[in-house]
Amino acid sequence: MITVAFFDAKDYDKPSFEQYGSRHGIRFRYLETKLNEDTVDLAKGCDAVCIFVNDTVSAEVIDRLYELGVRLVALRSAGYNNVDLQAAFGKVHVVHVPAYSPYAVAEHAMALLLTSVRRIHKAYNRTREFNFSLNGLTGFDFHGKTVGVIGTGRIGRIFIDICRGFSMNVLAYDLFPAKDSGIDYVSLDELLEKSDIISLHCPLTEETRHLIDSAAIEKMKKGVVIINTSRGGLIDADALLEGIKARKVGAACLDVYEEEADVFFEDRSGHILNDDLLSRLISMPNVIVTSHQAFLTHEALNNIAETTVNNILSCFEKDGACDNELCYRCENMEQCKKERRGKCF
């Protein structure tokens, strides 16, 4: 029996993890708290920890997990910017779920865009009050508009296909453009200058932190719509607010926010929100915020649980390799990943 401390557990996580875990002899110990330096000891007696996007696996947390005999950090997310992979190397294996439903995220990005541009959120509230006025609800056609997609991996490419279904022109920027994809790649500056809508689908790295800052916003078209379903840190939220106040940014659709860790995923209604920047953004009529919900479909939850359980099993198999292992060496030497026959250390 493999025992796994499941941090930041939510009601919607449990059914799928119970289903796949019980089939394969894995016992999940569900904990509502997030993993960090203060809570790491809750993993005592467990073989692995299972974490989500706002758990913090710093070098200190890794050292303590190692002391406690925990040998695996299983992320139930694709993004892993919250794990210090360099510190983990040689001590604790790290696995993630590279793709669970890129459709869920790409479709949510489009849902936010349609809601925002066609003022559906405003109309919904109005008609519930029997207010049938159309004043202030004017949108714009997507047909013929230019959408700039930053990051053309699994999610970005599905988002591109969806946009093409609306007859939009698509420009893209990626550090590693996909060959023979028929995607029109341009420089980041050209994308910023020419796009009516910009959607972020690249990971958060040192390089991409605050990719959208005041200098980037300065280059954009007046009235640009910015969508972020990737990671909050890609946008300097202060600069975004300034861009909105200056009427430069026409609308923002945010499923992620840099300081979301202490706010998102919880019911905070009835409480005073301490984050003034988030409060101000939410108060704007042209900003829509969802609480990191882009992944949340039945299909995605099932895929996350199935892949995580398989990741855990393969990591605890003697000499077993796990295709979804993340390691500092693989990140820096492509060679390592290609030659992987067993675990990374």
Ligand code: NAI
């Ligand atoms: P992916 O790895 O398939 O694609 C990422 C793309 O970004 C790759 O093509 C890569 O070359 C590109 N890229 C890397 N560095 C770049 C840079 N500096 N500039 C431009 N492009 C760069 O990842 P996938 O599955 O498409 O996911 C994208 C992001 O979506 C994830 O990193 C994650 O942060 C976020 N995500 C958000 C979810 C949500 O619920 N809101 C759920 C799942 C993922």
